[in-house]
Amino acid sequence: MTSFSPRVFSGVQPTGNLHLGNYLGAIGRFAALQSTHDCIYCVVDLHAITQARSVWGGPEGLRESTRSVTAAYLAAGIDPVKNIIFNQSQVEAHSELAWVFNCIARMGWLNRMTQFKEKAGKDRENASTGLFAYPNLMAADILVYKATHVPVGEDQKQHLELARDIAGKFNNDFADEIAGQGFGEAYFPLPEPLIQGEAARVMSLKDGSKKMSKSDPSDLSRINLTDDADAIAQKIRRARTDPEPLPSEVKGLEGRAEADNLVGIYAALAGISREAVIAEFGGAQFSTFKPALADLAVQKLAPIAGEMRRLTADPGHIDQVLVDGADRARAIAEPVMDGVKDIIGFIRKR
Structure with a gap:
């Protein structure tokens, strides 16, 4: 059995304002992993352009969003020296391996991907082939570093x-x-x-019933990572609830x-x-719970927003972080891609 050194890979798309869901579901958790894992964190700008230009904002919008995601990584406490932080398009091996995986993956596999159906909507014939093959590029992102673990959300x-x-x-x-090239029983x-x-x-x-999204037309639907303390508190106070108090047990939710x-x-x-939240606030009205939540959110998020603005x-500093990380x-990805070329039979420069 081939053994692989533990390594974490994950990435965030630079397509507009980052929000609380991005922080709690991804970026905030990345920092915690750096003390226990070898981590590589990517700004996946190649994935961004699989959607319409209006989504990723054109050249200036993409550059701004790429720097914003990088700033969020740093503001959340990810150490760019201890970890690798870079943008995907600077490392050509991602695209090279994605093409190989386009030839490995089967159409039937991709046809089952629910995210393509959700993002393409009713006009599937007008969706880009990049959006359809997005999962193959994601596989390449992970496997070009032979990553063993990926922090992912349910989606x-x-x-x-x-x-x-x-x-x-x-x-x-x-x-x-x-086996013949001496890589053991498995390459990936x-x-x-x-x-x-x-x-x-x-x-x-x-x-x-809907996921927090940067594309929602209502800014009140989300807490942006760049929101100041007043905006955070206001959005939580105005968050939709029901008239009943919080239940005394979690199953009551x-x-x-x-x-x-x-x-x-x-x-x-x-x-x-x-369970711990319900133990503290069970039976309380939202008029009591919301202010407590607002205070906690401001305490946790306002410093991140301030550091992101700084x-x-x-932008020159952020760009240098990305260049150094790339x-x-x-240095990790190119030898892996060279091995793929040798295994397949491509003649390459020695």
């Missing part, structure tokens, strides 16, 4: 399962060549998901989407369980 689990299928098929299809690991703690899926503040969402947000921000005021990422 990305299907893509990670596809990455495992692609890795397994490559290992199986080229088993003789992999089968990456495992890391789904951590509470509020892996944060819902809209205006509709608990069933069927109460907005209440469950706010309890989950409090739990995630405080680093405690939903960092984005110096150099280090390339």
Whole structure:
């Protein structure tokens, strides 16, 4: 059995304002992993352009959003020296391996991807081929570093399962060549998901049945990572709830989407369980709970917003972080891609 050194890979798309869901579901958790894992964190700008230009904002919008995600990584406490932080398009091996995986993955696998159906909507014939093949690029992002673990939300689990299928098929299809080249029984690991703690899926503040989204037309539906203390508090005070007090047990949140969402947000921000939140606030009215949640959110998020504003005021510094990170990422990815070329039979420069 081939063994692989533990390594974490994850990325965030630069497509508009980052919000609380991005922080609780991804960026805020990345910092915690850096003390226990070898981590690579990417701004996935190649993924951004799979959608309409209006989504990613054109050249200036993409540059601004890429720097904003990088600033959020740094403001959340991710150390760019201890970890690797870079933008995907600077490391060509992502695109090279994605093409190989386009030839490994099967159409039937991609046709089952629910995110493509959601993002393409009713006009699937007008969606880009990049959006359809997005999961193959995601697999390449992970496997070009032979990452063993990926922190993902529930909505990305299907893509990670596809990455495992692609890795397994490559290992199986080229088993003789992999062994013959001295790589052992498998060239790629089968990456495992890391789904951590509470509020892996944060819902809209205006509709608990919908995921918090940067594309929602109402700014009151989300807390942006750049919101100041007053905006954070106001949005929580105006968040939709029902007239009933908080239940005395967690199971009492069933069927109460907005209440469950706010309890989950409090739990995630405080680093405690939903049960602990209910133990403290069970039976309380929202007129009591919302101010407590607002105070906690301001305490946790306002410093991040301030640091992001400070960092984005110096784009040259952010760009240098990305360049330095890309150099280090390339040093890992290029030998992996060279191995793929040798296994497949491509003639390459020596």
